[in-house]
Amino acid sequence: MVKRILHSTYFKVSLFVISFAMVFISCDNKNDDVGDEELVEEFEDVEESEEAEDKTYKLPQIDLSHWKVTLPIGNPTEVKPPEILSYATNETLKPFFYNDSINGALVFYAYPHSTTANTSYSRTELRELMKPDEGENANWTFGEGGYMKGTLAMDEISKDSKGKYHRSIIMQIHGRLTNAQRDLIGQKDNNAPPMLKIYWVDGKVRVKTKILKDLNASDVDVLKTDSWGDDVGYTFSEYVGFEKFTLEVKVANGKMEVILNGKHSRVYDDIHIQKWHVFENYFKAGNYLSSIDSGAFAKVKYYDLVVKH
Template sequence: MKLIGKPLGLVLLLSLAGCGGSSETAGVADPGNEPSTPEEPTTPEPPTDPIDPSCLSPKVLSISQASDDGNHKVGYGPENSIDGNYDSESRWSSEGIGKQITYSLSSPSIVTSINLYWLNNTSRFAYYDLAISTDNLQWQDVVTGGMSDKATGNAEVITLTDELIENVQYLRLTGNGNSESNWNSVIEVTAEGCNDEVITEPVEDLNPSLPPSGNFDLQDWYLSIPTDTDNSGTADSIKESELNNGYENSEYFYTGADGGMVFKTPIYGYKTSANTTYVRTELREMLRRGDTSISTQGVNKNNWVFSSAPSSAQNNAGGVNGELFATLAVNHVTTTGEDYQIGRVIIGQIHANDDEPIRLYYRKLPNNDKGAIYFAHESRNQSDDDWVEMIGSRSNTASNPSDGIALDEKFSYRIKVVANTLSVTIIREGKADVSASYDMSDSAYDDPDQYMYFKAGVYNQNKSGDVDDYVQATFYALSNTHQGYNP
């Protein structure tokens, strides 16, 4: 995978929690020093003199992994520190001098400041060290022998100026106890800076002479394509190793003239199963990375689960929570067929056992210059989907969306799940991000048997148009990250 382009501003969000009290032992909290639930933290102001003008608009960067030395309090491991839950019972807690927690950012970044939100910081001091790294091997100290500011209860802002380095991938916080005990108790860490996830210039690093796998790491995907070379009666599936070893199809899946990965799907073609209504050229996430001894289905190392699922499911899965990031341009949509089907295509999904926590749509009607973006959430507990419009309208008679996305216009999407919270962000150069979230607490995807996988490509949502009509999109960046998943 290659992620390229100009840096854009961001805010790196990590959630951490801890506890205090020298009498706390594994599984037992000192009732006299039980941590209190913090007030809702205030977001630190962005730097007044950022290193790059493109840092002026902070954006969220997710954390793909959190880890420690394993000597945390039972039930309060590192996974709790990135679940977005500010309750004191959702925390990372570790006793002792020199206890460390390390975070891997989803992409290399320029870091301009790091902000620490300590538990009970109005009544005690926390002692700590802080470092950053590009490779998890060589570390650059940001703070040594640090002591928190016992003041307002707001974040403690640590500005990186001379210490600033590019391509930061890792943050490491070392806890050295607090002024009351040896317990390390931090609730949240945020950072500000820039990353390069959004492509804003012609892509020079994508080589048009290479197959898609020459420009993208496709080892943890397989491809569904609307052909039937094996005479099975259903669409062909190109498994991980074959796909990542130069596979391409000159009609449906190939490298474009600008080096992008092209997906094209007709209205009529072979489908993935007898129960599937529409035709697709689409990638399906495969965390097993070619290890065919692992089944494609089930709560196993090929699939991922929510952090709201039981711990047994999290231990068995290939990852916990997830983020799908893509940069693409939709090149063509259907213009013929039934009114409710014209112009719509699914460009990203989360699929569960039988249902879809999210289907992300792009839709452009024939008389409009620009297209809309919206998503559907399918709950396991209700028959009808819930729809969330983000840009424009999904209506069959929608007017031209003033802030819509034209064909061939590059944009990015980020689909992210933390516990039962689903969030979607649409990112475009020179425009404010458009974000939406959905609470999946009542959708039953946190049941112990529910497993997830991402999908990306073009899933044509028209089955009634002319035989030569089609959908097409070109992808310029694609990444999938999960806690505990190390490709």
């Protein structure tokens, strides 16, 4: 009799435990189902967000309507407005002058090949055209002044046989003779020296300018390229490496100033600048690779570029 009671009690307790466990499992499964649904919804949201990001792109802040570009191919090849405005679909330009739409930059790619007159180096470089309808005949003097600002970065550049990076000119102020000056000195073209060259050299920004070899040179002799030499140069202390940086070039009130990242400045206001006022000038920006080594190349990225007069 006692055994029968114990068996009956044991059976009832076991049945209660099993029932409670089933209820608990059922509730837990329901919670899992809810969690799974939430995870699925979150995953779908992430997918939609990634797809939205994939559809977005950035463009460089550069108005090309007053620039022409020279390429390291052809004789060399030049593309002017309005054709340059369609650079993204221009098959000639695409290999050398194209958008990095992820970072919002315009890429300038160059390697040793075709060159312009008076140099042995190749370039993918913009040349300012103040009045595109007049071609290269409209320029500015130091008395009139000018301002250029760009945000840029060295993206990639090759190394020489000693393991040192090649260098590239990333900004310039180039001189130009008027037709009357050209004829006066009997020169076949309008070329004059570049008053300013700004280089990327081993991760730093280096500035080179022109100095008059003979300060007593005549008004005629001062127009000749061989009357001008190079200064010793100046290298900013800040290391920019392959990161984005900003350059400003200001010409006003009889002086020229180069500013790096809004805080480092180099001013030129000596007799050589005063003597330079005889020339017309134009701005240049891009990638002027200073190497003829086999396999040399460079890619410079410009995020924005503005010129004012």
